[in-house]
Amino acid sequence: MTARRNFKRQVRARAAKTGESYTSALRHFRPAPPGDAGSHRSVRLAVAQTPVREDPRDGDALRESGREVRALMREAAARGARVVHFPEGAICFPGKFVMSVDGPDAVGPADWDRCRWAVLQAELAEIAGLARELRLWTVIASAHRLTGANRPHNSLYVISDAGEVVTRYDERLLSRTKVTYMYAPGVSPVTFEVDGVRFGCLLGMEIHYPELFAQYEELDVDCVLFSTSGTPGNTAAQAQGHATVNSYWVSFSVPAWHGTPSGVAAPDGEWLARCHADGSPSVAVVDLDDSSEAAADAVAYGRPWRREARSGIYTAHQVDDPRSEDRTAGF
Structure with missing residues (x-):
């Protein structure tokens, strides 16, 4: 930690002496790779919190969710966002008892014929149309219908500012109930780029699996x-914690009633912005800017340092010493 403080002190001293930004001074100490010099990436992200309804049989409820999503999309666009990110269940999060053939008091295999698929797909189509109108990338969760008797995926659709689905992330590590009775698991990570900023997607209970966040660090994402x-x-x-140990932004989108608001954590782990704490539907807007001091230091210092440490550099410094091997050698 002393070395890191000294390093940052040197960077700040150069910035003060030359009038450069922190990032420009940092490049003097840690030059960018060839072809990367002078690059600067920034995108404005809005993270949302919405009510979550659990009955996909209720067409009116699906339509109301769609209206609420589109209202927040308009607010995000009015505040200059290029990307808006919604929670799981923004249109509907089908309840396990609602869907169960053994319900309403027992959990069993889900009967997906109960879902008003036509209404759900119509709402998603309207959301895509508004994304095109607003020129707003929109990341929104929904069940993704498969063919025949196959269960759907639990998914995040990535809709471009042209109103097109450019990719889709399917939840991979589902809860026991989800994977046993409700959904088919996904198989791979998904990344996409907006204005040079690279995003990865995770869903559901995957916050509990650090290896998934580490995988996105290896894929060079800037924000999960x-x-x-x-x-x-x-x-x-x-x-x-995931933001800190991986040196990237994490956008955390939860239902309005979750108990803690949605927000965006910086690469140093600090919250940049959060939605309303009163549980009302809202968006919080932040600039993901790699010229910020926290981002520049975390990405230029923290990420390369960890990668170097994991690369096997310590092997050359290991010693062949009986006192090293003997775990009971005492003092």
């Missing part, structure tokens, strides 16, 4: 978009 309808544990603190 995590959507959930709620999962046990202090998930907000986990989001901050």
